[in-house]
Amino acid sequence: MLPKLPDFSLSFEQQFDLQKYQQLVKDIPRPELENLFIQVIRLKMAQENLAKGVIKDCLIQQADPNSFNTT
Amino acid sequence: MLPKLPDFSLSFEQQFDLQKYQQLVKDIPRPELENLFIQVIRLKMAQENLAKGVIKDCLIQQADPNSFNTT
Numbered sequence: 001m002l003p004k005l006p007d008f009s010l011s012f013e014q015q016f017d018l019q020k021y022q023q024l025v026k027d028i029p030r031p032e033l034e035n036l037f038i039q040v041i042r043l044k045m046a047q048e049n050l051a052k053g054v055i056k057d058c059l060i061q062q063a064d065p066n067s068f069n070t071t
Numbered sequence: 072m073l074p075k076l077p078d079f080s081l082s083f084e085q086q087f088d089l090q091k092y093q094q095l096v097k098d099i100p101r102p103e104l105e106n107l108f109i110q111v112i113r114l115k116m117a118q119e120n121l122a123k124g125v126i127k128d129c130l131i132q133q134a135d136p137n138s139f140n141t142t
Contacts, residue, residue: 006120006123006124006125006127006128007120008117008124009117010113010117014116017116018109018112018113018116021108021109021112022109025105025108030101033105033108034096034097036108037096037104037107037108038092038093040115041089041111042081044111044114044118045089046079046080046081047115047118047119049077049080049082050077050122051125053077053078054077054122054126054129055125057077057129058128058129061129061132062132
C-alpha cells in the first residue's frame, strides 16, 4: 500500500562534511558543544515534524487529489 | 504553486525531552558527547534526504497521479 521508501543514504558531500565536523568538534569548548548538541536535536525534531506533515499532506492528497485546490 | 508548509513547531513532549537532554548532556563524558554530536548530525542528514525524496515523489505524483501505481 505504501510507496517505496526513498533512498536516504548520505551523499559523498555529506560524508565529507561529517568527517570535517569530526575534526572540528574537538576544538569546540565544552559549554558550546553542549549547546550545539541541543540545537541539532531541536532542528532534527522540527525537521521530523515537517517531514511528517508533508507525508500526511501527500497521503491526504492521494485520497482526494482536489483537496489542495479547494482550500 | 507550492502547498502550504506544514507546522513544524515542537510539541510539548518534544520540548520536555529537549529540557531533559539539556540536563543529561552535562554528565556525558567529552569523547562520548563528541561522538553523539556527530551521530545526531548524521541522522539529521539521512532524515533530510528521506524528506527530500518523499517531497519529490509527492510532486511527481501530483504531476502524474498514476505514476505510483504503474511501476
